[in-house]
Amino acid sequence: MSDEWIPKTRLGKLVKAGEITSMSQALKSGLALKEVEIVDALLPDIEDEVLDVNMVQRMTDSGRRVKFRVVVAVGNNDGFVGLGVAKGKEVGMSIRKAVEIGKLNLIEISRGCGSWVCECGTPHTLPLKVEGKCGSVEVELKPAPRGVGLAVGDTAKVILRLAGIRDAWGSAKGSTNTVINYAGAVFDSLKNMSQIKMTDDTRKRLHIVAGAVGGVED
Secondary structure (H helix, E strand, O other), X not given: OXXXXXXXXXXXXXXXXXXXXXXXXXXXXXXXXXXXXXXXXXXXXXXXXXXXXXXXXXXXXXXXXXXXXXXXXXXXXXXXXXXXXEEEOOHHHHHHHHHHHHHHOOEEOEEEXXXXXXXXXXXXXXXXXXXXXXXXXXXXXXXXXXXXXXEOOHHHHXXXXXXXXOEEEEEEEOOOOOHHHHHHHHHHHHXXXXXXXXXXXXXXXXXXXXXXXXXXXX
16 A cells, blocks of 8 residues: 555545455445545455447537547456446546546445356356346346356456456347446446345355455356
8 A cells, every 4th residue: 555645534544544454344334435545455456447438529619529438347356346437538538537436436246156057156156136227228147157157248248257257147138339338237237236135044055255255266
């Protein structure tokens, strides 16, 4: 952690002081995540990948104005993932802004062995079927046996991989060519999954774990 970082929020100060030492603790603290440095400190191995760069034009009284809209996914490949969308006059600046937004939108996801065909006992896939929606796009994601891989669209594949999900089946309805909506629907499904209440018995039966588990072998 950089000594130059001077936290401005309560959560940042707790992280800087070493009182919160994991991203899971930070998200469950109930404190707002408003500093990118918190994510960088707790998840130093976080990655980002650009999903889409789109040029947006708008006519004004002074003429045509052009901006770039960028969609970026971020994650540590082990239980945490985020999605960021940003606009700007320059692509590079827009990407950096989207990455920061993605980090501040980070969520903790659950993984397990939810496929009755598999029952390998490792957290390699989704624990259960989930659905998500954004705009005209609706997404359904299902647990898959180990070794199937990510049988989903390219955009969904990136988000699930960054979340640490190795196997999944998925389907989508609507205008999936609109990356911002497709990505939003996939992210919405993962958020919905994280909000599902499950008993300890269910978690044990489906080998469900939340957040980082130190990596899952392919």
